[in-house]
Amino acid sequence: MAEDVEAYIKNLKETISQRDPNQPEFQEAVFTVLDTLKPVLVKHPEYVKANILGSLVEPERAIQFRVPWQSDDGAYHVNRGFRVQFNSAIGPYKGGLRLHPSVNLSIVKFLGFEQILKNSLTGLPIGGGKGGSDFNPKGKSDSEIMRFCQSFMTELQRHIGPDLDVPAGDIGVGGREIGYLYGQYKRLNGSQNGILTGKGLEYGGSLARTEATGFGLIYYLDALIKGQGDSLKGKKVKISGSGNVAIYALKKATENGAKVVTVSDSNGYVYDENGIDLKTVQQIKEVERGRIKEYADKISTAKYSEGSVWDLDIDYDIALPCATQNEIDGKQAALAIKDGVKYVAEGANMPSDSDAIAAYKDNNVIYGPAKAANAGGVAVSALEMSQNSERLSWSFDDVDSRLKDIMENIYKMSDDADKEYGLEKDYQAGANIAGFEKVAKAMLAQGLV
Template structure:
């Protein structure tokens, strides 16, 4: 009988252990497939059990969050912190407050975070956390009480040199502020325990924009590699929160035209370019639905559904909403409508079928773990500023962000060249980060 490939053996074991964790298994399978050339070149990795060690979290903390709503009713939510890997430094990764949150989603996000953080070249490990609490429709007092209860338990497991959470879906500057206040009450003043803080609370200038700006800096490197540029290109952006909005702003700054944006209910299309000032008022400054855009821009088209189901001619797609938002048939539609470049602002927004469509049709594809790493990179810069009791200017932070995104792109490209992968940046990102991790793993010994 032919011996099973090491990568398949590891995946089969994980599938048997966690059959219900679909998102986590998807992320692991895509990663294991990508690094197969490295495993073939290093058969000794099986004896060292490097894959078993890198695919199992160092620990998972699961806890309840009791809180009292405005009517006096006690509510209880479930919460988690997945501390996946500290090989490269303190655990680092966001907190997500959304009804969809479960252990599978947080394990997938934490697993992706390991490699994303490694690609930045900064000393941060990988983790993720959150709760199935939904801030939408809650009063300010309810959000505050929930955050205080959440941090009361989480504070046992985080710290500036141990685990430094940040924001994610449902966790913005407001929530980070309440979480930080409760941590201070329990542990004393230490701004460095969280990143993505409001500026007066020790946040970094440029952090709010970092994921979206960094995404476009990475996209520019992809375009440059095939001797073209963003100017004049039509761009579809999904989402309309911070990542999507600031990506759209940077696209506009480089001369691109953002023709569509969306939220969880609907999408808008404007052939002449979306009015980003209106999007800011509705979605970033306010908490309105994107559908209200039509009230002041009747020339635009409103679509009740996914932006990826619309018939839009474009050159570039920037999925910035959530995981698995693009499937294979939607990816086929993008190709048919002229999209040649996809760069991900969200984490794993293209499912496995969509990624196969990109590769089959030679779409240049920047995976989230590389293309959206700007946010966590500037979070690490925020940690540095907190440690040094300094604040860098917006220009300094943006300059460092541009350098980091260029270096990430070069790491992906270098792995592509080493393993003769063409311009398969997804595999290049996995390989480059995996090689970093294995080197550290062997240095540390069996721990």
């Protein structure tokens, strides 16, 4: 049976390579998952017979559309919009919208595929989807962003609904953008609070949604470390990024007794041996919308450098990549290992490339993959959907407590799968298997659809 499974996965990879030859990010995400699912397929030949993976790797629907908008100087522009509705076996499509020049079909498909398993791991009834545009919000005025969002939603609203597909935010899409998107949807369809998540508290948003991914990352990390008989207290942490995920991971890690010594943005990073000051980062990024280099102007003990924070050679214990995909390569992973890193937990989506992941595993670094470690955002998004359905608003503590339970359970599910299949602390494979089995059972029950 093992040989049959090997042949099945090999043929599936060849099919994907032929169908999507120019989608490297999508291929990387899918191929990594397929390799970890071999023991499940050996144990469950019915999944091979029903070609569950053949269906899983093919989106149920991929939508591409043009987004025309006008800048303040009167010029006309056209961007591409995307929504990939990947899998609805366990619930409506759920996944963020990303606004960034790098967005293309490959990126959106990779994110949507990862979202299937991530959403499954939360234990909540949500399927996988993702979307966005190659529009760059940096340097744009509020009016330009409003016009873009209104144009984008004018088309997207045809394809989404509270029980069909519920988008959220991602890179480049925060509270401001969600507000503009929701306003246009409401203008065209009437008030339906459950159509988007990440909304403002005044119109159906959830407390703790802003903090969710960063807090959830630390709740997962804490459970992961405790699972090794260790503690987060006293650990030195390197964080990349300075958006919501990084800021609230910084806050919660510090509250748990760790010392975070770096944050970064797309231009460079700051290093402060005394520990990064949360309020200063929030002032720069959330209030002033400035660049992280300004931190060094405000804090005398901090040093700013251009380039990647993962090229900084210092001793530290924990790496939390919270910026973007493939930000850590094999060489940078080797440097982290030399510097003493024992734990890596991913706050961004697929921030470690395949060479980096191989380096972690070869050197016994405990690795928490994105689909497990950063599932807090979508978990609270699903809790926001529940509140909208009930016309209720839960307290911050109630949402935060549910989030903590969900993240600790994600670690437990991954650990249980790891032990069941004898994976020897391979939490990447454990997360893939735990997420896949729930979706596979649902797909098998629903037949060839």
